[in-house]
Amino acid sequence: MxxxxxxxxxxxxxxxxxxxxxxxxxxxxxxxxxxxxxxxxxxxxxxxxxxxxxxxxxxxxxxxxxxxxxxxxxxxxxxxxxxxxxxxxxxxxxxxxxxxxxxxxxxxxxxxxxxxxxxxxxxxxxxxxxxxxxxxxxxxxxxxxxxxxxxxxxxxxxxxxxxxxxxxxxxxxxxxxxxxxxSVKNLESGVQIVVCGMLKKMVLADHLAPFVEEVYAAPAAFHGITVFLATVAYTLQIYFDFSGYSDIAIGLARMMGITINKNFDLPYLAKNPTEFWKRWHISLSSWLQEYLYYPLGGNRKGKSRTKINLLLTMLIGGLWHGADWSFIAWGGIHGLALIVHKAFAKRRAGRSAPGDYGTVKAWVSTLAMFLFANFGWIFFRADRITDAFAVIRRMLTGGEGVVHLYSWVFVALAALVIESAVALSRRKGGKVSREYLLLDLSKTYSLVLFFTAVGLLILTAYLGDTSFIYGRF
Amino acid sequence: MAFLKWFGKALIAFVLATAILSGFAYVYSYDGIHHTNPTGATDYVWRPNEHIATMTEGFAWLKMDEAGFNNAGIPDTVDVLFMGSSHTDDLHFSADKNAAVLTGELTGRSVYNVGMSGHTIYRCLDNLPAALATYQPEEFVVLETDTVRLNVDRMNEVLNGTALPNPSYESGIVYYMQLIPAFKPMYKQLDVWMSLEEEEEEQSSESSEMPEEYLGVLKELLARAGQQAREAGVTLIVYYHPPEKLMPDGTVRYKTSKQYLTAFSEACEEAGIVFVNMTESFCRLYNTQHLLAHGFDNTQIGEGHLNANGHKVIAEVLSELINQREVR
Structure with missing residues (x-):
């Protein structure tokens, strides 16, 4: 179901x-x-x-x-x-x-x-x-x-x-x-969060799914540009799919009077791996920190041990997602990135705050982190580790093949930019608000916006066989 | 009282939202309203000069001709008549790039396209006499099919005159609901959503064995069509465009049963119908240019309707054939 x-x-x-x-x-x-x-x-x-x-x-x-x-x-x-x-x-x-x-x-x-x-x-x-x-x-x-x-x-x-x-x-x-x-209040907020989640999942993620599926099934058939676009598509798909699911779960729970904290905090606005893991799948990364990283000794047992603990936590985090070497590789890549960032961040402590996006450097860091996340997702998405290397090889060498500039990638990218821009415009004291942007449904204009959103969901939803990515974990 | 007040606001909001969504649907996905075609050349036609918008599969904003078909205008005489399904009526990209228009340009003949969504080969063969009488084409009738494996029951229905046409809603609540552009696509989407889980459960496996009576019925059906064309003094061309699938090794597979293809081709030959198989041309298109004949930038690769590449190849093949043939 x-x-x-x-x-x-x-x-x-x-x-x-x-x-x-x-x-x-x-x-x-x-x-x-x-x-x-x-x-x-x-x-x-x-x-x-x-x-x-x-x-x-x-x-x-x-x-x-x-x-x-x-x-x-x-x-x-x-x-x-x-x-x-x-x-x-x-x-x-x-x-x-x-x-x-x-x-x-x-x-x-x-x-x-x-x-x-x-x-x-x-x-x-x-x-x-x-x-x-x-x-x-x-x-x-x-x-x-x-x-x-x-x-x-x-x-x-x-x-x-x-x-x-x-x-x-x-x-x-x-x-x-x-x-x-x-209560009516819970219904009002819950239903809006559900619609928001369904828009992410059914309109954006589900439209991206078949494109990613086709390209990752046969990278040899596609030109490097298409393979790169499919990798970006998967980066967007997994975010909209999983954060969409989380929103639906949070909204349904809210309707029934149970408040669940947000699971995503605009992860692709992160400027480094440490920040990324504070924004991506928050409930899992918090769990891994509290019940795995800390019990292993955290950062209390010297530099080398801290690095080993970080790597081990991320490798197990990767394995948690599925029984395959590609997930372990994905965890390992992020573990190594965290180690490098921690070493780098110590030397440059205090120079950058998480909510600070006022400089070109901050945006370059955000873009670099986005591209790094893309790289990691290749291993996460590929069925086998050898397939991941085939995808990377194709992206780097170009090669002959089908050029398919799938329009929904650009739509999803635009949606991500709009979501980020709205969140940044609601910053308070440099911090991005983690609250949902909810309408007051006692007002006519709010109801117009809400009904329009529901209508757009129905009109533009992709109705194919696309299950939730995290449903198999 | 408070609830009634809120309900009033909700009602106003619903009307306003419907207006906004209708505006959006008019640009994003609007396939117009059709009514029964009194000539019987097709089951239905769009309203005269109907606006059609497609951004769900390809990108097109089209205006039908005065008769409700996808043509720039209605010619005085028709040399070549195109009949077929949604692949032929082509509501997915610019109207000047479809196979009918391109064939007209490449052959210098007057071409009229009466392709209509849902008009598979059964409907076209059923409507053929009326189409010949209505348009009186001088040289050719081109009929499109995406399958050479027909259904015996449906062929028999056409032969017996019991085949049901595609319905149009010309009165009642469904007709009035269609007038609101947002409602029709929303209804279609909800209908698919509700049946999605059923479809997953009901995956039927069709037997690959050819039914005993298949060949006989097929030959009778095509022989009748061939005869009708001859009586009208035209050559009937049936072209087959196979569905294609990109394989993990980078090759393209065409989902055609050799047994059924041979049977269809032979039945056409016996009936005096020119049969054109597009498989090789599509194959060449992919192998030389890495282009697929089906699919769009907003749909699955190689799946769905014919795209501009596919129409171009079809037009080139048909034009060569038409130019080579003697005018009757």
């Missing part, structure tokens, strides 16, 4: 309608909170079970592990070790078993063995949620939740289930216990 599909639309209407009915019937009886939780939990497991009922069982089991571990881990650290191990092992089995078996057999020169395993929907995301919950409770950041329903809902909350954002458990639990889940 895709978040942009008709089936999901009907499903969500049913869930949302149930929440409004519950609000009308149960508010006075004081049972609204528990009824809401029940509706959301059932909906989340139906959503998961729609893909495959066995996925729902996997999710329920890991929720039980997280729930039980959190209740006991403070008294005995072994519980935490067991809980985290179980989480990692199930992720490894589902997602990486074939990769490691393949690498091992390859090393020994044996024939490749493939074990047929179905990867549960959103397994990477809910595994990380489980680990962060258990570790946070162990660290004493907050108390373990005594309600299994709450923990299971934290793990399975359907808007963020397939592709995040990865939430902090305490913030989620607090909101679950609030009575005002559905």
């Amino acid at each position: 895709s978040l942009t599909g008709f089936t999901f639309f009907v499903f969500f209407l049913a869930v949302y309608g149930s929440l409004w009915i519950a609000a009308a019937l149960c508010r006075k009886s004081g049972r609204l909170v528990s009824v809401n939780k029940a509706i959301l939990l059932i909906a989340s497991f139906v959503f998961m079970g729609w893909a495959d009922w066995r996925f729902a069982i996997c999710l329920a089991l890991l929720s039980a592990v997280a729930y039980g571990t959190a209740l006991r881990c403070r008294a005995n650290k072994k519980w935490l070790a067991a809980g985290v191990t179980v989480s990692i092992v199930q992720l490894a089995v589902f997602k990486y078993l074939n990769f490691f078996v393949g690498a091992f057999t390859g090393l020994l020169g044996l024939s490749e063995q493939v074990i047929q395993i179905m990867v549960p929907l959103g397994v990477s995301f809910y595994t990380f949620s489980a680990i962060s919950y258990m570790v946070d409770v162990y660290r004493g950041k907050y108390e373990a939740n005594r309600s299994f329903v709450d923990v299971a809902l934290f793990m399975s909350f359907f808007p963020k289930l397939t592709s995040g954002p990865i939430l902090r458990a305490d913030a989620f639990f607090d909101q679950l216990d609030a009575e005002h889940t559905v």
Whole structure:
């Protein structure tokens, strides 16, 4: 059930309608909170079970592990070790078993063995949620939740289930216990964020998808210019696809009274790799920092160890995306870039602020970082590492082939520029605002703009078979 | 009361937004309104001088002729009549670059194009007698097809006179809704969106085996068309433009079944119809210039309708053929 599909639309209407009915019937009886939780939990497991009922069982089991571990881990650290191990092992089995078996057999020169395993929907995301919950409770950041329903809902909350954002458990639990889940105000802001996300996903990202797909499937057939354009197209596609998904998830959650922080902060405005990772997939980079980089020692154990920790974090971050050497290469490229930037930044400390775009140098840095991100995405997008090199070779050598100047790349590029310009114009004290630009739908002109945006979404949406990129992670 | 006030604002906003969106649709994607063609030469025609805008597949802003077809004007006499589907009516790029116009230029003949969206070979063959009677072409009728593998039931329908024409909505709510430019493309988009998941589930696999009665029905259908053309004193040319697909190794594959192609070609020959297969010409276009005959800068590479390159190649091949043939 895709978040942009008709089936999901009907499903969500049913869930949302149930929440409004519950609000009308149960508010006075004081049972609204528990009824809401029940509706959301059932909906989340139906959503998961729609893909495959066995996925729902996997999710329920890991929720039980997280729930039980959190209740006991403070008294005995072994519980935490067991809980985290179980989480990692199930992720490894589902997602990486074939990769490691393949690498091992390859090393020994044996024939490749493939074990047929179905990867549960959103397994990477809910595994990380489980680990962060258990570790946070162990660290004493907050108390373990005594309600299994709450923990299971934290793990399975359907808007963020397939592709995040990865939430902090305490913030989620607090909101679950609030009575005002559905309201006109939440509907007004949520629906606007959803439309914004759908415009990004269905109009921009989905139009770019077939072009990227065709060129990356047969780089030898295309002229270097086309291959370069397809690489830029993928850079734009992955941003609009994933940030669009995040916006839809955030908007749907907002409609149901749950506030989720933004997952993207105009990443292509970053001037260096460090800034990029503070703006791109924020919930994952924060997770990696908190639960991997810091436990490895962060920057507290000397220069060399800091570099190793950075590289290791990014390599694992790459591997998290998928079981392939190309993802590891992508992580490694960014890890090395972070190491180089950190060394460079120390010598030039204090010269540049993240929100400062007043100089030519700042824009040159932004453009350089954008091109570097493009380079990294080649490895991320290619099916195999050898394919990535084929793409790079084609871009550098030009060669004979089809020249296809796909117009949607320029449309998407213009949209990115407009989005960045609007965000920069709303800067406060040098900082780019991370709030959504929302309309007051009690005013006629705002309603005109909103209806026009919805109409444009319908008129210009690409309606083909294009799933969310991060849906497979 | 507060809700009613808001509802009033929303209603006004909806009307204003519809006006804005209609303006946008008029430029971005507007395929006009059609009505039943009283002559029967085609199932329907666009309104006279209808404006058509296409930015979803190619880029074109066109004005139909007074009869509702994509021509600069209506000639006094017609030497060559073009019939076919949306590939022939060509609403995707500048009207002066389509195969019909180029053929006219290259042969020095008067050409009229009655290509219409949805008019596959079945509809064209069904409409052929009416088209011959209406336009009375002097030399040739050129008929386009993107498939040589026909459906037996549909061929039988044409032969039996039970084939249904493409419908037009000339009254009722659908007609009035069409008058608002934003509504038709939005309706079409929503319709596709709602059926998208069904399509994924219903992937049928067509049998590659040729049905027993296939050859007989095909020959009868084409023989009848050949006879109709002869009676009208014209040569019927059927040209086939195969769908193409760019392969990972950089070559282009043409999705044609050899068995069906041979059957079609032989049936045409028996019926006295000139059959032209564009595969080799498209292949040459790609191998020498890396150009594909289908697809546009805003669509998938090599997929969808014929583009200006494809039309140019078709016009060149047809012109050579027409120039070589004796005038009857």
